Amino acid sequence: MPGGRLSQQERQQISAGLADGLAYAEIARSLGRPTSTVTREVMRNGGPAAYRAETAHRATERRAHRRRRSPAGAPAAAPDAYGRDPEAVRGFEESFTTSFVESGLPQMMSRILACLYVSDSGGMTAAELVRRLQVSPASVSKSIAFLERQALVRRERQDNRRERYVVDLDLWYQSMLASARANDRIVAVAREGAQVMGADTPAGQRLESVARFMDHVTHDLIRSTLQWRSVLFPDEPQS
Known part of the structure; x- marks a missing residue:
């Protein structure tokens, strides 16, 4: 049932799909499920190499049982301060x-x-x-x-x-800039490779194309990151 819990049969299909080397998206389409559902199911039950349908099904049943069970004398969970489910x-x-x-x-x-x-x-x-x-x-x-x-x-x-x-906004911002700096290193190495391989050779032209693409995308990313940080969070100090 799409939207509900995975059945044991669906888990067997996931296991079979993994054994056949199918991508999560392909398995999800065959089940009529979102890709995120299949990915979450596999990753919380050992990953693609260790996933077993029977083991995953039993683990899910145990988790559901623990959530339903309220031990005698245990304090009730504190209600959410904002009334969330x-x-x-x-x-x-x-x-x-x-x-x-x-x-x-x-x-x-x-x-x-x-x-x-x-x-x-x-x-x-x-x-x-x-x-x-x-x-x-x-x-x-x-x-x-x-x-x-x-x-x-x-x-x-x-x-x-x-x-x-x-975690906060500045960390996400710094992470984006760190990613951009890593891209800059790829650009520099790809351009070096283009010279080593020869600018007029197929390999050299391919490497130069990679460098140009990454260079433009990275600068667009930095510019957009700086722009939207200042627009959405004008009180944050710029670095």
């Missing part, structure tokens, strides 16, 4: 995670990044991430280090308290 928020967080995975970010880093963005404070401590995502402290530490190198999160310490990991 927890299931809708959880579903969006999974979709947001999937969008990061599809862009090339590893699964755990994607989960942490999505978790930080959907938190109203925009930041969480390592302990809070461990509890929220039910993962090990080592996984959080390793993932945060990766995200920091990509300029996607930053650490902050307030009033001598423990560190919090934060």
